[in-house]
Amino acid sequence: MRRKSLTALALLTLVAGLGACSNNKRGDDEPGPNTNRQASGSIATDPKDSKGPAAEIPGAAKGGTVTVIRQSKISHLDPQRVYSFVGLTASQLYARRLTTFKDDGKGKVVLVGDLAETPGTDVNKDCKTWEFKIKEGVKFEDGSPITAKEIAYGIARSFDLSLTGGPTYIQEWLADSPQFDTKFDFAKNKTSLPPGLSTPDDRTLKFTFAKPHCDLPFAASLPATAPMPAAKDTGTDYDKQPFSSGPYKLTKNEAGTRLTFERNTHWDPATDAMRHQYPDSFVYEFGPDPVTQTNRIIADSGADASAVSFNGVDSSLVSKVVGDQALKSRTLQEPTPSQYTLTINNNRVTDLSVRQALNYAIDRDGVVKTLGGETVARAVTTLMPPATIGWKDYDAYPAGKSGNPDKAKELLGGKTPELVLGFQDDATNQELSTHLKGNLEKAGFKITLKPIPADTFLDETKKKDNPWDLYIGSWGADWPSGASILPVLYDGRAIKAEGSNNGASYLNAPALNAEFDRILALPVAEQGPEWGKLDEKIMKEYAPVVPLYVDVMFTIHGSKVGGLFIDSIWGSVAVTNAYVKQ
Template sequence: MRPRVAAAAGGAIALVVTLGACTENTGEGTNVDINRTQTGVIATDPKDSLGPAPEVPGAKKGGTFTILRETKIVHLDPQRTYSFVGLMNAPLYSRYLTTWKDDGKGKLTLVGDLAETPGKNVNNDCKVWEFKIKDGVKFEDGRPITSKEIAYGIARSFDLDLTGGPTYIQEWLVDSPQFDTKWNFKANKDSLPPGLTTPDPKTLRFEFNKPRCDLPFAVSLPTTAPLPADKDTGVNLDNAPFSSGPYKVTKHTVGTELVLERNEHWDPATDAVRHQYPDKFVWTFGPDQSAAANRVIADGGADQAALSWNSIPSSLVARVAGDAALKSRTLLAPTPQTNNLVINTQRVTDLSIRQALNYAIDRDGLIKTLGGETVAQPLTTLLPPATIGFKQYEAYPAGKSGNIEKAKELLAGKTPELVFGAADDAEGQEVATQIKANLEKAGFKITIRSIPTDARLDEVKKKNNPWDLYLGQWAADWPSGASILPVLYDGRTIKPEGNSNSSFINSDAINAEFDRVLALDPTAQADEWAKLDQRIMTELAPVVPLYVNVAYFAHGSKAGGLFVSSVFGWTSFVDAHVKQ
């Protein structure tokens, strides 16, 4: 019997055994904490979703906070936002039905953002959900935000002119990956997609044909950002989004500068997460990774209150890590982004060969090739440590540098000839060369075939691609196995092109398990995903887990309140302030 999603008021539903580390910038000492145990809950007490957010110690209002980045943010339109930079920037000017309260010290709580709570599972079957909208939430022009504007925002995400954003909610409402063929936004602007209704200005209702127990998580994505129909400028909304958050866009010179200033109609009493400390946030586009890092390290003028958006480049790692004075101006934390050596199981059909690849891998050598522990941390599981219910295990104990003898034992004298499809850029070739040399010690014969870097991702997702091995990266949209394991390993999703399941594994037994676990509410899913993680690796070995990315950021001496998001692995701005 499935447990209920809701619990008695006055508590929270525990979801997480451990999560990946999150490092907060306190401005004091070394900001490295890669072994922190984290906890997470879904808030059940409406008080948890109320504002104002707790004050950040020492933070004061005023000043301009600058972010340095080489290239523009591709999409500012919330319904089109899906890049990491977009997902970290958008909360400054957009609010969603739910959001994550992340204290930067190891505690995650899913709370209501525009909604009073993270949702009500009306019939306790995950098919009907209702969200009550908070009083006092407003747009930048002062008009109230109601269920109508939130529903319109979701509806416009069906418009194929507005591609780029998440598609979970669209697919779930019409019960089809081809959501655009089931409901046409342009032909139905005065109505809503099937299953989405607004019984009254305070209520948004979802009705699904199948259980969608992860809806409280999915509505924390920008798909649920509200928009009045009369402010919908279509593709031009990318240039000037309409604010529902603490800041609003006041200047946007595409590719050069983006300026956000305070939205006077944002009410902190309605917001459990965000603050409004800086007068302005200014994105400056142009400086490359090294130039941006050098600027914040130099710590002059406006750059004292600046963040270098990208990680510290390898050329500067030794300098930064060796300078005690810079340690208080860095953030170092593993991210939820996993990297695997993907095995094309259509071509490598022998399980023992796939298992031998797992035993042979030299993770330590690979991480040194990538640049060391400030770039990557070893991974032996399908789920990253930042996942709900994560449990550490090693299906194929290989030590730091691989268990060559065990790999040879499994190969039993065979010398499998495998083709490694690798990106043709410098890093892609360097990594492929390291892995080739490593695997050949165990008896494999590896041939590297180059793929144009800008085409590699599309090519390896083709069902009939000609490679046995290739690198794959995945970052979940919320910290649950539901947004990782079924997406990457459900064989029923395999199509001619565009496959997230690029190992092309297809097991009826595992597919049935996906259906079973997805029908559970998140409180029951957590342990089940961890069990299924180990079962997939033990029974199928579709990939060789390699490492999780590590975030290593530098900022100026007056940039305060920064921490690495436990959900997305990039710098969060909800507590950002300029030290006075």
């Protein structure tokens, strides 16, 4: 049985790996990730840590507009459907959760209560029954109070399979089954709550699980626990106009081109331990590619002087930015826990030797160079990124830095597999997929490239019958443990017709699924090495993907915006401390 003390403290104490996932040894003036940042953290045990207001940011002032520029629009604004990095960070503006990570921007993180007074109470000290007391004074954008009932309704609607895209930890834990929709049909029970979820009173939310789930405080930090009044639920249209519980509210949604968030006057900073309300507004602008973003922000003119590139410095401009000392103070560069793979659709590519050949064929050194060098990426050969607790360094298919097409051809035995590679239709993925096509065709494959609209990419690849054999996928753990990587991506019991959080590899191996159960039943302090061993076993026996690289965030912002940092959990631009210099 897992104990709360081991889970909460072990996971957050071992967050220390987040800031050290590169062995780069360059000097301060040379390109490469900032390896001086060492992330560390704890879980808040004192209720005072969860109270507001958040500590003031030195030099911050009120007023102005911060603009976030991104090539593709955000897939979902509906908190129960949010699961992309840009969605997770943007939702902090308008969707509060039960818990959240308070991040100082320098690597120190603390899990605190957000809507809840604390990160939760393990009632019987067995991780099966949890209670959260809701803060007094938390309100929606219209001034109505947020109670346990609205939070429970938000969680209940996450059981609706028409609202796909979001995380499924809490649904599966409450239902005690990956097929959680078979235990609770939200469409037929909109006035009821799923099994195990109750609201004893307006300020108490209670979870009762059949099995221990010591990780609940961490899972509760995802926006799936955002509150919603039932009367505001517009189903799939909720993506267009979410109802705010945070410091900002959506005031204008210009279909895929621009979102405008303005201050929510009913947000009370005294209830919020991590957010601020410095700018008058935030604008998310969609469309410009990374080259355009980078050049606009280098120019530092007009509104771009208080803007930041969410996509990061384009690979073609990395050398220019790194070499310009005048831009150094306007760049952000940190290693992230985000890992990219050439994901193999195991439903369609069923021959293990073909999947192994794909692993031998890839030129990872070329992948990194295509992306812009080690300033922005680091090659990996494991399923878990190096920041993960229990990470094991191995290479199941040693092909050298540039790949081994001859070994791949040997495994193919004269066959010429014809495979379709789907990719997000942005500039970076177009360039990367073209490079991968060249690798694979040198090794005897015939590859057809198919662009997929970036804003629908996640939803489309999560359809079990999708028409692609390969796709460039990514995953960032929701907390730095193998528990939020390997079972989430490779447990076949979670495969659904649509909305599968199986990482889109569609691997389903009963023996492997049993291993997930075995390790998850161990005390968290014992899980780390087991996840490392299982990582290697999965690659050697199943080869469900081709690990490619770990992302290093390298981006640029205007001279008039301050308070930006790279989020320690998701590795993307965080705006909760942002302000415009007056």
